[in-house]
Amino acid sequence: MNTDFINITTENLSSEHLCCIIRSKKEHQGIEAKRQWLSGRLNEGHVFRKLNAKATVFIEYAPLETAWVPITGDNYYYVYCLWVLGGDKGKGYGRSLMEYCIDDAGEKGKSGICMLGAKKQKSWLSDQSFAKKFGFKVADTTDNGYELLALSFDGTMPRFTKNAKAQKVENKELTIYYDMQCPFICQNIEMIKQYCETNSIPASLIQIDTLQKAKELPCVFNNYGVFYKGNFETVNLLDIAYLERILKK
Structure with missing residues:
Protein backbone atom coordinates (compact mmCIF):
# COMPACT_ATOMS: atom_id res chain seq x y z
CA MET A 1 0.00 0.00 0.00
CA LYS A 162 -35.31 20.37 14.53
CA ASN A 163 -35.40 21.94 11.06
CA ALA A 164 -33.51 19.03 9.54
CA LYS A 165 -36.14 16.63 10.84
CA ALA A 166 -39.03 18.72 9.51
CA GLN A 167 -38.37 17.69 5.89
CA LYS A 168 -41.06 20.06 4.62
CA VAL A 169 -41.07 23.37 2.77
CA GLU A 170 -43.97 25.63 1.81
CA ASN A 171 -42.82 25.81 -1.81
CA LYS A 172 -44.54 23.08 -3.87
CA GLU A 173 -42.36 23.31 -6.98
CA LEU A 174 -39.12 21.40 -7.47
CA THR A 175 -36.73 22.87 -4.90
CA ILE A 176 -33.05 21.98 -4.61
CA TYR A 177 -30.67 23.28 -1.97
CA TYR A 178 -26.98 22.91 -2.82
CA ASP A 179 -23.53 24.17 -2.02
CA MET A 180 -20.26 23.96 -3.94
CA GLN A 181 -18.43 21.38 -1.84
CA CYS A 182 -18.88 18.59 -4.41
CA PRO A 183 -17.33 19.20 -7.85
CA PHE A 184 -20.22 17.39 -9.53
CA ILE A 185 -22.77 19.93 -8.35
CA CYS A 186 -22.09 22.71 -10.88
CA GLN A 187 -22.83 20.53 -13.89
CA ASN A 188 -25.69 18.77 -12.13
CA ILE A 189 -27.49 22.02 -11.30
CA GLU A 190 -26.93 23.33 -14.83
CA MET A 191 -28.36 20.11 -16.30
CA ILE A 192 -31.45 20.34 -14.09
CA LYS A 193 -31.88 24.04 -14.88
CA GLN A 194 -31.78 23.37 -18.64
CA TYR A 195 -34.19 20.43 -18.35
CA CYS A 196 -36.69 22.45 -16.34
CA GLU A 197 -36.49 25.43 -18.71
CA THR A 198 -36.92 23.20 -21.78
CA ASN A 199 -39.91 21.43 -20.26
CA SER A 200 -41.47 24.51 -18.60
CA ILE A 201 -41.10 23.04 -15.12
CA PRO A 202 -40.96 25.63 -12.35
CA ALA A 203 -37.97 25.12 -10.11
CA SER A 204 -36.19 26.86 -7.27
CA LEU A 205 -32.44 26.12 -7.24
CA ILE A 206 -31.09 27.62 -4.02
CA GLN A 207 -27.36 27.90 -3.43
CA ILE A 208 -26.31 27.62 0.22
CA ASP A 209 -23.44 30.05 0.54
CA THR A 210 -23.12 30.63 4.28
CA LEU A 211 -22.74 28.47 7.37
CA GLN A 212 -25.91 29.94 8.88
CA LYS A 213 -28.00 28.96 5.88
CA ALA A 214 -26.62 25.42 6.03
CA LYS A 215 -27.37 25.08 9.74
CA GLU A 216 -30.98 26.22 9.17
CA LEU A 217 -31.81 23.86 6.29
CA PRO A 218 -35.16 21.99 6.49
CA CYS A 219 -33.64 18.59 5.68
CA VAL A 220 -30.60 16.38 6.23
CA PHE A 221 -27.81 17.67 4.02
CA ASN A 222 -24.30 16.75 2.96
CA ASN A 223 -24.11 19.25 0.09
CA TYR A 224 -27.44 18.71 -1.73
CA GLY A 225 -31.12 18.32 -0.82
CA VAL A 226 -34.21 17.89 -3.03
CA PHE A 227 -37.87 18.73 -2.33
CA TYR A 228 -40.97 18.30 -4.48
CA LYS A 229 -44.57 19.21 -3.63
CA GLY A 230 -43.23 20.44 -0.32
CA ASN A 231 -41.78 17.06 0.65
CA PHE A 232 -38.14 16.09 1.07
CA GLU A 233 -36.97 13.54 -1.52
CA THR A 234 -33.23 12.86 -1.34
CA VAL A 235 -29.68 14.05 -0.70
CA ASN A 236 -28.55 12.20 -3.83
CA LEU A 237 -27.53 14.06 -6.98
CA LEU A 238 -30.24 13.70 -9.62
CA ASP A 239 -29.87 12.39 -13.14
CA ILE A 240 -32.67 12.96 -15.64
CA ALA A 241 -34.30 9.57 -15.02
CA TYR A 242 -34.35 10.16 -11.25
CA LEU A 243 -35.68 13.68 -11.74
CA GLU A 244 -38.49 12.44 -13.98
CA ARG A 245 -39.51 9.83 -11.40
CA ILE A 246 -39.81 12.53 -8.78
CA LEU A 247 -41.81 14.83 -11.08
CA LYS A 248 -44.34 12.06 -11.77
CA LYS A 249 -45.36 11.94 -8.11
Whole structure:
Protein backbone atom coordinates (compact mmCIF):
# COMPACT_ATOMS: atom_id res chain seq x y z
CA MET A 1 0.00 0.00 0.00
CA ASN A 2 1.25 3.47 -0.92
CA THR A 3 1.48 5.41 2.37
CA ASP A 4 2.23 8.76 0.76
CA PHE A 5 -0.72 10.92 1.89
CA ILE A 6 -0.95 14.71 1.88
CA ASN A 7 -3.37 17.27 3.28
CA ILE A 8 -4.74 20.11 1.18
CA THR A 9 -3.60 23.47 2.54
CA THR A 10 -4.02 27.08 1.50
CA GLU A 11 -0.52 26.83 0.00
CA ASN A 12 -1.12 23.79 -2.23
CA LEU A 13 -4.87 24.16 -2.90
CA SER A 14 -4.43 25.71 -6.34
CA SER A 15 -2.10 23.00 -7.61
CA GLU A 16 -3.20 19.72 -6.02
CA HIS A 17 -5.50 17.21 -7.69
CA LEU A 18 -8.71 17.05 -5.64
CA CYS A 19 -9.37 13.39 -6.56
CA CYS A 20 -13.19 13.56 -6.55
CA ILE A 21 -13.50 11.14 -9.49
CA ILE A 22 -13.30 13.84 -12.20
CA ARG A 23 -10.33 13.23 -14.50
CA SER A 24 -10.69 16.08 -17.02
CA LYS A 25 -7.37 17.58 -18.14
CA LYS A 26 -9.18 20.80 -19.02
CA GLU A 27 -10.28 23.35 -16.45
CA HIS A 28 -13.47 21.98 -14.92
CA GLN A 29 -16.06 24.40 -13.55
CA GLY A 30 -16.99 22.13 -10.66
CA ILE A 31 -13.41 21.59 -9.52
CA GLU A 32 -12.69 25.29 -9.56
CA ALA A 33 -15.89 25.94 -7.60
CA LYS A 34 -14.78 23.39 -5.02
CA ARG A 35 -11.38 25.04 -4.75
CA GLN A 36 -13.11 28.33 -4.04
CA TRP A 37 -15.35 26.68 -1.44
CA LEU A 38 -12.36 25.00 0.22
CA SER A 39 -10.39 28.24 0.27
CA GLY A 40 -12.91 29.62 2.73
CA ARG A 41 -12.98 26.46 4.88
CA LEU A 42 -9.35 25.45 5.40
CA ASN A 43 -8.69 28.14 8.01
CA GLU A 44 -11.75 26.88 9.94
CA GLY A 45 -10.10 23.51 10.59
CA HIS A 46 -11.51 21.74 7.52
CA VAL A 47 -9.37 18.73 6.57
CA PHE A 48 -9.00 17.26 3.08
CA ARG A 49 -6.53 14.36 3.19
CA LYS A 50 -5.76 12.33 0.10
CA LEU A 51 -3.40 9.81 -1.40
CA ASN A 52 -0.59 11.66 -3.16
CA ALA A 53 -1.65 10.34 -6.56
CA LYS A 54 -4.30 10.91 -9.21
CA ALA A 55 -6.68 8.52 -7.50
CA THR A 56 -9.99 8.66 -5.68
CA VAL A 57 -8.65 8.00 -2.19
CA PHE A 58 -9.53 10.72 0.31
CA ILE A 59 -11.34 11.81 3.45
CA GLU A 60 -12.90 15.20 4.07
CA TYR A 61 -14.04 16.37 7.49
CA ALA A 62 -14.46 19.50 9.59
CA PRO A 63 -15.28 20.69 13.11
CA LEU A 64 -19.04 20.24 13.50
CA GLU A 65 -19.40 23.86 14.61
CA THR A 66 -18.23 25.04 11.17
CA ALA A 67 -19.47 22.09 9.08
CA TRP A 68 -22.14 23.08 6.55
CA VAL A 69 -24.74 20.60 7.83
CA PRO A 70 -27.88 21.02 9.99
CA ILE A 71 -26.45 19.06 12.91
CA THR A 72 -25.77 20.26 16.45
CA GLY A 73 -23.21 18.96 18.92
CA ASP A 74 -20.27 20.16 20.94
CA ASN A 75 -16.66 19.50 20.00
CA TYR A 76 -17.26 16.89 17.27
CA TYR A 77 -15.78 16.33 13.85
CA TYR A 78 -18.17 15.81 10.94
CA VAL A 79 -17.06 13.52 8.08
CA TYR A 80 -18.43 14.75 4.75
CA CYS A 81 -16.78 12.13 2.54
CA LEU A 82 -14.62 9.02 2.76
CA TRP A 83 -14.02 7.49 -0.66
CA VAL A 84 -11.78 4.79 -2.07
CA LEU A 85 -12.66 3.75 -5.60
CA GLY A 86 -11.41 1.58 -8.44
CA GLY A 87 -8.26 -0.49 -8.18
CA ASP A 88 -7.34 1.14 -4.87
CA LYS A 89 -10.17 -0.59 -3.01
CA GLY A 90 -9.23 -3.43 -0.67
CA LYS A 91 -5.73 -2.13 0.05
CA GLY A 92 -6.40 -0.65 3.48
CA TYR A 93 -6.67 2.97 2.38
CA GLY A 94 -10.13 3.47 3.88
CA ARG A 95 -8.97 2.18 7.25
CA SER A 96 -5.87 4.37 7.12
CA LEU A 97 -7.92 7.49 6.40
CA MET A 98 -10.50 6.76 9.11
CA GLU A 99 -7.76 6.02 11.65
CA TYR A 100 -6.13 9.34 10.76
CA CYS A 101 -9.40 11.17 11.46
CA ILE A 102 -9.90 9.31 14.75
CA ASP A 103 -6.31 10.01 15.84
CA ASP A 104 -6.66 13.68 14.84
CA ALA A 105 -9.87 13.95 16.88
CA GLY A 106 -8.18 12.36 19.88
CA GLU A 107 -5.14 14.62 19.68
CA LYS A 108 -7.35 17.71 19.51
CA GLY A 109 -9.48 16.59 22.46
CA LYS A 110 -12.66 16.15 20.44
CA SER A 111 -15.75 14.53 21.93
CA GLY A 112 -16.19 12.33 18.87
CA ILE A 113 -16.80 12.03 15.13
CA CYS A 114 -20.11 11.92 13.25
CA MET A 115 -21.34 11.39 9.70
CA LEU A 116 -24.55 11.03 7.70
CA GLY A 117 -25.87 7.50 7.15
CA ALA A 118 -29.15 5.71 6.46
CA LYS A 119 -30.94 2.54 7.51
CA LYS A 120 -30.32 1.29 3.97
CA GLN A 121 -27.05 2.34 2.30
CA LYS A 122 -27.64 5.16 -0.19
CA SER A 123 -25.48 6.31 -3.07
CA TRP A 124 -23.30 9.37 -2.48
CA LEU A 125 -22.99 8.49 1.22
CA SER A 126 -19.85 6.93 2.65
CA ASP A 127 -20.09 3.22 3.49
CA GLN A 128 -21.82 3.16 6.87
CA SER A 129 -21.15 -0.53 7.48
CA PHE A 130 -17.45 0.32 7.27
CA ALA A 131 -17.92 3.15 9.78
CA LYS A 132 -19.76 0.88 12.20
CA LYS A 133 -16.71 -1.42 12.30
CA PHE A 134 -14.93 1.45 14.05
CA GLY A 135 -17.67 1.74 16.65
CA PHE A 136 -19.96 4.34 15.08
CA LYS A 137 -23.48 4.12 16.54
CA VAL A 138 -26.81 5.63 15.53
CA ALA A 139 -27.10 8.95 17.38
CA ASP A 140 -30.28 10.27 15.75
CA THR A 141 -32.74 9.39 12.98
CA THR A 142 -35.29 10.95 10.66
CA ASP A 143 -38.71 9.57 9.80
CA ASN A 144 -37.59 8.62 6.27
CA GLY A 145 -34.62 6.47 7.17
CA TYR A 146 -31.62 8.78 7.40
CA GLU A 147 -29.34 8.31 10.38
CA LEU A 148 -26.72 10.35 12.14
CA LEU A 149 -23.83 8.03 12.98
CA ALA A 150 -21.47 8.94 15.80
CA LEU A 151 -18.30 7.62 17.36
CA SER A 152 -18.43 9.16 20.84
CA PHE A 153 -15.34 9.41 23.05
CA ASP A 154 -17.09 10.87 26.10
CA GLY A 155 -20.70 9.67 25.95
CA THR A 156 -22.13 12.84 24.40
CA MET A 157 -24.07 12.57 21.13
CA PRO A 158 -24.75 15.05 18.31
CA ARG A 159 -28.28 15.52 16.92
CA PHE A 160 -30.03 16.59 13.75
CA THR A 161 -31.55 20.05 14.16
CA LYS A 162 -35.31 20.37 14.53
CA ASN A 163 -35.40 21.94 11.06
CA ALA A 164 -33.51 19.03 9.54
CA LYS A 165 -36.14 16.63 10.84
CA ALA A 166 -39.03 18.72 9.51
CA GLN A 167 -38.37 17.69 5.89
CA LYS A 168 -41.06 20.06 4.62
CA VAL A 169 -41.07 23.37 2.77
CA GLU A 170 -43.97 25.63 1.81
CA ASN A 171 -42.82 25.81 -1.81
CA LYS A 172 -44.54 23.08 -3.87
CA GLU A 173 -42.36 23.31 -6.98
CA LEU A 174 -39.12 21.40 -7.47
CA THR A 175 -36.73 22.87 -4.90
CA ILE A 176 -33.05 21.98 -4.61
CA TYR A 177 -30.67 23.28 -1.97
CA TYR A 178 -26.98 22.91 -2.82
CA ASP A 179 -23.53 24.17 -2.02
CA MET A 180 -20.26 23.96 -3.94
CA GLN A 181 -18.43 21.38 -1.84
CA CYS A 182 -18.88 18.59 -4.41
CA PRO A 183 -17.33 19.20 -7.85
CA PHE A 184 -20.22 17.39 -9.53
CA ILE A 185 -22.77 19.93 -8.35
CA CYS A 186 -22.09 22.71 -10.88
CA GLN A 187 -22.83 20.53 -13.89
CA ASN A 188 -25.69 18.77 -12.13
CA ILE A 189 -27.49 22.02 -11.30
CA GLU A 190 -26.93 23.33 -14.83
CA MET A 191 -28.36 20.11 -16.30
CA ILE A 192 -31.45 20.34 -14.09
CA LYS A 193 -31.88 24.04 -14.88
CA GLN A 194 -31.78 23.37 -18.64
CA TYR A 195 -34.19 20.43 -18.35
CA CYS A 196 -36.69 22.45 -16.34
CA GLU A 197 -36.49 25.43 -18.71
CA THR A 198 -36.92 23.20 -21.78
CA ASN A 199 -39.91 21.43 -20.26
CA SER A 200 -41.47 24.51 -18.60
CA ILE A 201 -41.10 23.04 -15.12
CA PRO A 202 -40.96 25.63 -12.35
CA ALA A 203 -37.97 25.12 -10.11
CA SER A 204 -36.19 26.86 -7.27
CA LEU A 205 -32.44 26.12 -7.24
CA ILE A 206 -31.09 27.62 -4.02
CA GLN A 207 -27.36 27.90 -3.43
CA ILE A 208 -26.31 27.62 0.22
CA ASP A 209 -23.44 30.05 0.54
CA THR A 210 -23.12 30.63 4.28
CA LEU A 211 -22.74 28.47 7.37
CA GLN A 212 -25.91 29.94 8.88
CA LYS A 213 -28.00 28.96 5.88
CA ALA A 214 -26.62 25.42 6.03
CA LYS A 215 -27.37 25.08 9.74
CA GLU A 216 -30.98 26.22 9.17
CA LEU A 217 -31.81 23.86 6.29
CA PRO A 218 -35.16 21.99 6.49
CA CYS A 219 -33.64 18.59 5.68
CA VAL A 220 -30.60 16.38 6.23
CA PHE A 221 -27.81 17.67 4.02
CA ASN A 222 -24.30 16.75 2.96
CA ASN A 223 -24.11 19.25 0.09
CA TYR A 224 -27.44 18.71 -1.73
CA GLY A 225 -31.12 18.32 -0.82
CA VAL A 226 -34.21 17.89 -3.03
CA PHE A 227 -37.87 18.73 -2.33
CA TYR A 228 -40.97 18.30 -4.48
CA LYS A 229 -44.57 19.21 -3.63
CA GLY A 230 -43.23 20.44 -0.32
CA ASN A 231 -41.78 17.06 0.65
CA PHE A 232 -38.14 16.09 1.07
CA GLU A 233 -36.97 13.54 -1.52
CA THR A 234 -33.23 12.86 -1.34
CA VAL A 235 -29.68 14.05 -0.70
CA ASN A 236 -28.55 12.20 -3.83
CA LEU A 237 -27.53 14.06 -6.98
CA LEU A 238 -30.24 13.70 -9.62
CA ASP A 239 -29.87 12.39 -13.14
CA ILE A 240 -32.67 12.96 -15.64
CA ALA A 241 -34.30 9.57 -15.02
CA TYR A 242 -34.35 10.16 -11.25
CA LEU A 243 -35.68 13.68 -11.74
CA GLU A 244 -38.49 12.44 -13.98
CA ARG A 245 -39.51 9.83 -11.40
CA ILE A 246 -39.81 12.53 -8.78
CA LEU A 247 -41.81 14.83 -11.08
CA LYS A 248 -44.34 12.06 -11.77
CA LYS A 249 -45.36 11.94 -8.11
